[in-house]
Amino acid sequence: MSNREMDRQFSLDDVENLDALFARRSAAAEAALSAFDAEKGIPYEDAPGRKLNIFPHAGKGHPAPVQIFIHGGFWRSLDADLFSFLVPGFVPFGAMLVVVDYPLMPACRMADVVDACRMAVGWTYRNCAQFGGDPDRIFISGNSAGGHLVAELADRTWLDGYGLPRNVIKGTTAISGIFDLDPVLRSFQNDALLLTDEEIRAFSPLYRKLDIAGPLIVTVGGEETVEFLKQSAAFAQHATSCGATVSHMPVPQTNHITIVLDALAEPGHQLNRAVRTQMGL
Template sequence: MLQPTTPPPITTALAVLGRSMWSSCCGLGREARLYRDSRRLRDRASGRHAVCRVRRTSLFFGRLHAGCRGDRLRKGWRWRMQTTINRRTALGLGGAAAMLVAAPSALAQQPAPPAPRVKGPRVWLDLDQTDLDAAYDQSVYAPNLQQIIRRYATNSDGVRARLGAPRRYAYGPTPIEGLDVYPTKRANAPINVFVHGGAWRTGVAKDNAFPAELFVHAGAHYVVPDFVGVEDVGGSLMPMAEQVRRAVAWVYRNAHTFGGDPNRLYVSGFSSGGHLAGVVLTTDWAREFNLPADTVKGGLCGSGMFDLKPVRLSARSRYIKFTDEMEQALSPQRHLDKLNAPLVVAYGTFETPEFQRQSRDFAAAVKAAGKPVQLLVGEGYNHFEM
């Protein structure tokens, strides 16, 4: 099993992206786990789960605050205390102690969990249809979904106000085939192409400008393309995958127009964009685009889906018209022979079981194929918080 480790920085761009997408106040420890202050009470499909935490790890600043965590077991509550006490963390420990005393009594007032659901036939692994559908519905595990989606747009507006409007270029003949470039002032700078998420249905470049500022200030260009939604093209994922590939090819061939270095081109993506980033990274660039096999020098796939078979079996097939050809062609895990770049794979521990498994299995498969890969785990983060 591939163990999470601290990755060496593939590029300044990817290091900055990791810091911007997950948290500017969190660091990466020896196990590449990200922690944050949180108090959570969550209802899961399998029962009630509560986490009470006042722990914060920030290795950028060398702090470890006290923390407590409770996991409700069948026989009651088990508490684990982890503390590193000094003058700066005394307040954090006091808060942990206060919650340790208060939480059991507060949770005792919660209604009893519902009776276990009678499961139907297994559809995928140990999941029946209901569980599988929930495992590919991130909103089931992310009650703050709408708040975070609104923040994407608001933060992107703020970035444009500070950096100015992006340069807009057409990479194809249709109106949707355009990309935004947030240029850095450094000449011949590296380039990161970010592929946005949105369940393959939604999302636009302008609402995914929020990481641009840190890239630009670190001396890298930030590029985000627009592309069609699956429902705009009859339910097929093939057109959008082809558009994203052509956008990356355009950036490679035209990097000089905005001061970029085509030999330092990196791709990253999140959620369905993490899947599309995986598709880009497993493209046969020499055969399909007459470009170098290592056109992309590194990649980051955040919270993606890399084998489409279970996705095809889930409720997502209601709006995606899967075929055997599509499943095979667009499952990055089946095309690792074409992977020619070091890879970072990331997911959060509060994501759905299938999103966690997909990332772990993909990273393990890359490692088994003898390719360089690092696995990042965001402790306490749901899908949209990553």
């Protein structure tokens, strides 16, 4: 594709009623923050941008499985608070939800973003029990840039270096992810990201052998651009070829925003049910 066409692939220009969707997303996040208990802005490391929000399960009894969510924004925008709208899809069903903030590019590099997410997993494993979570049942999901970061975390090659057990992540869900960074380099997004050739080689999970143990859901909105559809299909096939147990689940009638807002966050939707089933809920 030409650079101009790649610009279109990584923009939201073709999403109808985008401003209304953004407003609905913000309102849903604010409503969830008002309706559910939250522990906000907890630092998982003493460095800028490395905080998380915890939404504990309100019930008593056995520790709750934990869903860690990593937001999108092309590694350079958005924050954890905005994705609080996910809470009604998980907490009432017996889960703890953890929404992660990470340092944003270009103030940092991709290695820092990936490291931050790894540190967030480690912090959650070591500390979630004090909030009612079960460190032996940690699951991870994320959208767009967060889908890419989920793929990086699902690849177990990093765990030993962070002092974590090989089975710390029990299952993953990559939503509308970017698994080959080279096309991003050829789009307007790189005007801000300033990705290097070295970063593209190091952080494109589509082009290296992966060690994924738990079940993996790869999903994408049926109304997303060709590049997102193509990359999700390619990543699902690649992960399968590496020995992972993969469910490839394109979601019809959803776009880059609504696949999270109206599918993952909606208890009655097949995507939400699939993620909760992965968690045993």
